Amino acid sequence: MKLHTVPTRAITGAFILHSGFDKWRGEAAVAERTHGFAVAAFPFLKKLSPKQFLRVLAAGEIALGGALLAPFVPDRLAGVGLTGFSGSLMALYARTPGMRKPGSVWPTPPGIGLSKDIWMVGIGLGLMLDG
Numbered sequence: 001m002k003l004h005t006v007p008t009r010a011i012t013g014a015f016i017l018h019s020g021f022d023k024w025r026g027e028a029a030v031a032e033r034t035h036g037f038a039v040a041a042f043p044f045l046k047k048l049s050p051k052q053f054l055r056v057l058a059a060g061e062i063a064l065g066g067a068l069l070a071p072f073v074p075d076r077l078a079g080v081g082l083t084g085f086s087g088s089l090m091a092l093y094a095r096t097p098g099m100r101k102p103g104s105v106w107p108t109p110p111g112i113g114l115s116k117d118i119w120m121v122g123i124g125l126g127l128m129l130d131g
Helices: 003-024 028-041 042-046 050-069 076-094 109-115 118-130
Strands: none
Touching: 003 050, 003 118, 028 042, 028 050, 028 076, 050 076, 050 109, 076 109, 076 118
16 A cells, blocks of 8 residues: 555545444335335346345445555455446446436536545546556
8 A cells, every 4th residue: 555545545445344334233114215226227136125236235345445455455356346346336336326417427416415426436546557
């Protein structure tokens, strides 16, 4: 880990790790809502129950957040993980109806929550290129 990547890795990693812990403790209603949202964009996820999906997502976020925070994980590897994760969020944004203005990449008000994750794509790519 390079000194100049510590701030972006620490902030992004802490945010993702916290999100993973919240999902790990998620209630049935959260699991249903999150799973339903994901299945609309990625139908193959229907094979998992809502609780299974939420646990897998939580475990992935905990692992990624931990990797971003761990100083022994190289920047390039952390960047690959972050780019993959945030790329899947961008795919969710692109595939979910109502997230974007018609014929545009720009978000509708409901799409802002997902569209803002494009910053994680930039951070992940930056870590990969700098590593």
